[in-house]
Amino acid sequence: xxxxxxxxxxxxxxxxxxxxxxxxxxxxxxxxxxxxxxxxxxxxxxxxxxxxxxxxxxxxxxxxxxxxxxxxxxxxxxxxxxxxxxxxxxxxxxxxxxxxxxxxxxxxxxxxxxxxxxxxxxxxxxxxxxxxxxxxxxxxxxxxxxxxxxxxxxxxxxxxxxxxxxxxxxxxxxxxxxxxxxxxxxxxxxxxxxxxxxxxxxxxxxxxxxxxxxxxxxxxxxxxxxxxxxxxxxxxxxxxxxxxxxxxxxxxxxxxxxxxxxxxxxxxxxxxxxxxxxxxxxxxxxxxxxxxxxxxxxxxxxxxxxxxxxxxxxxxx
Amino acid sequence: xxxxxxxxxxxxxxxxxxxxxxxxxxxxxxxxxxxxxxxxxxxxxxxxxxxxxxxxxxxxxxxxxxxxxxxxxxxxxxxxxxxxxxxxxxxxxxxxxxxxxxxxxxxxxxxxxxxxxxxxxxxxxxxxxxxxxxxxxxxxxxxxxxxxxxxxxxxxxxxxxxxxxxxxxxxxxxxxxxxxxxxxxxxxxxxxxxxxxxxxxxxxxxxxxxxxxxxxxxxxxxxxxxxxxxxxxxxxxxxxxxxxxxxxxxxxxxxxxxxxxxxxxxxxxxxxxxxxxxxxxxxxxxxxxxxxxxxxxxxxxxxxxxxxxxxxxxxxx
Numbered sequence: 094x095x096x097x098x099x100x101x102x103x104x105x106x107x108x109x110x111x112x113x114x115x116x117x118x119x120x121x122x123x124x125x126x127x128x129x130x131x132x133x134x135x136x137x138x139x140x141x142x143x144x145x146x147x148x149x150x151x152x153x154x155x156x157x158x159x160x161x162x163x164x165x166x167x168x169x170x171x172x173x174x175x176x177x178x179x180x181x182x183x184x185x186x187x188x189x190x191x192x193x194x195x196x197x198x199x200x201x202x203x204x205x206x207x208x209x210x211x212x213x214x215x216x217x218x219x220x221x222x223x224x225x226x227x228x229x230x231x232x233x234x235x236x237x238x239x240x241x242x243x244x245x246x247x248x249x250x251x252x253x254x255x256x257x258x259x260x261x262x263x264x265x266x267x268x269x270x271x272x273x274x275x276x277x278x279x280x281x282x283x284x285x286x287x288x289x290x291x292x293x294x295x296x297x298x299x300x301x302x303x304x305x306x307x308x309x310x311x312x313x314x315x316x317x318x319x320x321x322x323x324x325x326x327x328x329x330x331x332x333x334x335x336x337x338x339x340x341x342x343x344x345x346x347x348x349x350x351x352x353x354x355x356x357x358x359x360x361x362x363x364x365x366x367x368x369x370x371x372x373x374x375x376x377x378x379x380x381x382x383x384x385x386x387x388x389x390x391x392x393x394x395x396x397x398x399x400x401x402x403x404x405x406x407x408x409x410x
Numbered sequence: 411x412x413x414x415x416x417x418x419x420x421x422x423x424x425x426x427x428x429x430x431x432x433x434x435x436x437x438x439x440x441x442x443x444x445x446x447x448x449x450x451x452x453x454x455x456x457x458x459x460x461x462x463x464x465x466x467x468x469x470x471x472x473x474x475x476x477x478x479x480x481x482x483x484x485x486x487x488x489x490x491x492x493x494x495x496x497x498x499x500x501x502x503x504x505x506x507x508x509x510x511x512x513x514x515x516x517x518x519x520x521x522x523x524x525x526x527x528x529x530x531x532x533x534x535x536x537x538x539x540x541x542x543x544x545x546x547x548x549x550x551x552x553x554x555x556x557x558x559x560x561x562x563x564x565x566x567x568x569x570x571x572x573x574x575x576x577x578x579x580x581x582x583x584x585x586x587x588x589x590x591x592x593x594x595x596x597x598x599x600x601x602x603x604x605x606x607x608x609x610x611x612x613x614x615x616x617x618x619x620x621x622x623x624x625x626x627x628x629x630x631x632x633x634x635x636x637x638x639x640x641x642x643x644x645x646x647x648x649x650x651x652x653x654x655x656x657x658x659x660x661x662x663x664x665x666x667x668x669x670x671x672x673x674x675x676x677x678x679x680x681x682x683x684x685x686x687x688x689x690x691x692x693x694x695x696x697x698x699x700x701x702x703x704x705x706x707x708x709x710x711x712x713x714x715x716x717x718x719x720x721x722x723x724x725x726x727x
Contacts, residue, residue: 124457128642129564130495130627131461131555136453140441144448145552147506147542178447189464189506189550225464225548233506233540233550235462238448247446310447325445 101201102194106224109201113188113222117209120218122184122239132220134185134237141184142238142245144175150230158273161200163288165207168232171312173215174292174365176238178310180246180301183294185220186212187235191227204232207289215294243301246369251307251326253389255370258381259338260296262286263315264354267361268343271352283346292365296380300369303378308369314360316400319368319393326370329390331397336384356402359395418518419511423541426518430505430539434526437535439501439556449537451502451554458501459555459562461492467547475590478517480605481549482524488629489553490532491609491682495627497563497618498555500611502537503529505551508544521549524606532611560618563686568624568643570706572687575698576655577613579603580632581671584678585660588669600663609682613697617686620695625686631677633717636685636710643687646707648714653701673719676712 101109114127125133134141148154148171154164169186176183188208190201205219212219217236269287278284292310300308307326309318323330339354347354370387371377392399418426431444442450451458465471465488471481486503493500505525507518522536529536534553586604595601609627617625624643626635640647656671664671687704688694709716 125562125564129562129566130492130625131459131498131553131562133496133557133562134458134460136456136458139453139456141451141453141458141554142448143451143502143504143552143554144538145504145506145540145550147508147540147548147550149508149542149544152543175447179450181448185460187460187462187552189462189552191464191466191508191546191548191550221461223462223464223550225466226469227466227546227548229508229544229546229548231464231508231542231544231546231548231550233462233464233508233548235460235504235506235552236448237458237460237554240450245442245446245448245450247442249446308447 099198100194101192101196101198104198109224110222112202113190113205114219117219118213120185120216123218123220126218126220127222134220137239138242140240142176142179142181142240143235144172145233145235146172148232159288161203162207165204166211166289168234169208169211170290170292171365172234172236173294174310176236177292177294177297178308178367180243180297180305180308181238181240182298183215183217183236183238185217185237187221188219189223189233191225191231193228194226246301246305246308248307248309248322248325251322251328251370251387253328253387255306255372255387256374256377256383257330257332257370257385257387258377258383259366259368260380261293261366262291262364263311263338263366264343264358264361266290266363267357268346271350272346275350280346283342290363290365293367293380296367299378299380300367303371303376305369305371308367311362311364311366311368313362315368316359316393323391323393329388330385330393331388332385332395334396338382359400360402416515417511418509418513418515421515426541427539429519430507430522431536434536435530437502437533440535440537443535443537444539451537454556455559457557459493459496459498459557460552461489462550462552463489465549476605478520479524482521483528483606485549485551486525486528487607487609488682489551490611491627493553493555494609494611494614495625495684497560497614497622497625498557499615500532500534500553500555502534502554503551504538505536506540508542508548510545511543563618563622563625565624565626565639565642568639568645568687568704570645570704572623572689572704573691573694573700574647574649574687574702574704575694575700576683576685577697578610578683579608579681580628580655580683581660581675581678583607583680584674585663588667589663592667597663600659607680607682610684610697613684616695616697617684620688620693622686622688625684628681628683628685630679632685633676633710640708640710646705647702647710648705649702649712651713655699676717677719
């Protein structure tokens with residue numbers, strides 16, 4: 094064999110599932126971990142929050158742009174952010190992996206390590222997994238969470254008079270994608286933000302405790318996701334242009350690329366910031382910055398006017 | 411457009427997710443259904459059982475052999491069977507779908523209908539979903555369940571002196587696959603068993619209540635899955651050849667194809683029968699048939715001898 098690289102076909106399905114799920118920190122909520130037909134997780138208040146996301150090579154990630162560790166971390170992060178957006182604390186992850194049988198086993202190992210590292214950042218374990226052969230590399234992650242007695246924070250509870258606030262980074266992933274698209278690999282902080290989002294997990298339960306009336310994780314773009322809240326709550330949202338946070342770093346990168354940093358902030362998805370509405374500015378927890386208000390009507394505006402840039406990312410179009 | 415068929419790209423991601431998850435029976439455990447960042451399900455005893463399975467076109471199903479409705483039903487059934495194999499009752503499903511953007515929207519609609527129908531058979535709802543574009547058609551399903559206060563039945567509790575018993579069909583899926591592989595479409599009952607397994611969901615909780623010491627769902631083949639129990643429990647399992655149920659229908663089909671019906675029963679996966687061990691023959695619930703016993707040692711034998719046919723299905727080899 095010599096220096097021929099070991100593939101997933103060489104290792105075999107069961108051994109690889111053990112590699113994905115085995116030998117990692119268990120997470121406090123794991124009652125029965127991987128290795129059986131199913132796992133058992135604590136659901137202390139008698140309810141479980143659950144969501145699922147699918148990531149496809151060439152669509153959501155590219156191994157020539159992101160090493161497998163970062164792809165794994167991202168796959169975990171996008172799901173854990175959805176749990177946080179309900180006001181819940183994550184309790185566990187399950188992962189389904191479909192990949193070509195010629196995939197180096199090291200790619201699966203590194204991807205699993207990234208997934209487990211992000212899970213550990215959210216204090217949960219990877220409690221279940223499945224693998225299959227596929228021409229396309231597809232990662233499907235399911236995250237579970239606990240509300241610990243709180244009501245879930247949905248998209249539909251925003252009321253006229255509420256303030257709109259965001260927690261976490263905005264526009265960084267879009268900036269990183271633009272940098273990579275031009276063939277650059279730096280600045281590292283911007284490129285890294287595209288490769289692995291850093292959702293503010295703890296801000297989700299904080300918002301719920303502070304009485305958030307609605308919340309969403311920003312995955313399609315700030316304006317697109319606020320439009321989901323506006324539609325579900327049958328309200329209008331007006332942002333204050335001067336309050337929209339555009340990081341100095343993004344302005345520098347945009348300037349170098351001849352791009353518009355504010356456009357990234359308003360329409361770039363995949364940072365998995367949290368956007369929420371609160372009954373008053375005084376109830377907004379410290380992780381959040383107020384950027385606008387909820388009014389009667391429909392749609393999302395900035396200083397009363399529609400934004401005329403491109404809409405948020407639509408996978409199919 | 412005339413008779414040009416509508417594709418998933420025409421319909422768009424959000425509309426399709428709504429089609430997958432919307433307008434179906436909710437399931438008694440659904441507290442907050444699809445349409446938000448995550449769903450909320452009841453977990454009445456403070457625990458949730460969770461598992462995930464990935465199905466790939468060309469590996470686990472073929473649309474030229476199985477209509478999309480049946481592929482959807484199968485994707486649900488294989489996961490719900492894993493929940494049953496823990497002794498749990500299913501409470502909800504989440505589905506991730508990756509498919510080419512040229513896929514007819516009707517395929518997704520029919521697949522969703524099949525998924526929802528099987529979910530309804532298990533009295534649960536499809537509470538979450540995600541869609542992505544992919545060159546390969548991949549379905550990832552996560553099932554959740556409730557133990558209702560019972561201990562989970564793992565693979566590792568079998569004890570020497572226990573009896574081994576099975577519930578549900580064995581060998582039918584393998585027979586159906588053999589029929590289809592020869593280009594036939596009948597007998598319909600056999601072909602249908604390959605297209606959509608009919609796991610005995612209620613037998614899982616029954617077994618748990620009856621004191622089952624271990625349980626597994628038969629997805630890799632009876633001998634292969636009993637070997638998982640033997641290994642996890644560090645025991646040996648000996649089957650009584652004369653007790654292994656080979657349906658008369660399978661014998662007829664095998665005879666017509668020049669195949670071995672008993673081989674299908676012993677090694678055919680994908681029927682998602684349940685195999686379990688019980689402390690005594692008198693404790694075995696009516697859905698199960700005793701086929702052998704647990705002894706000291708290792709491995710699985712029939713009448714004391716190793717089976718020399720092919721091993722169970724290995725996805726990667």
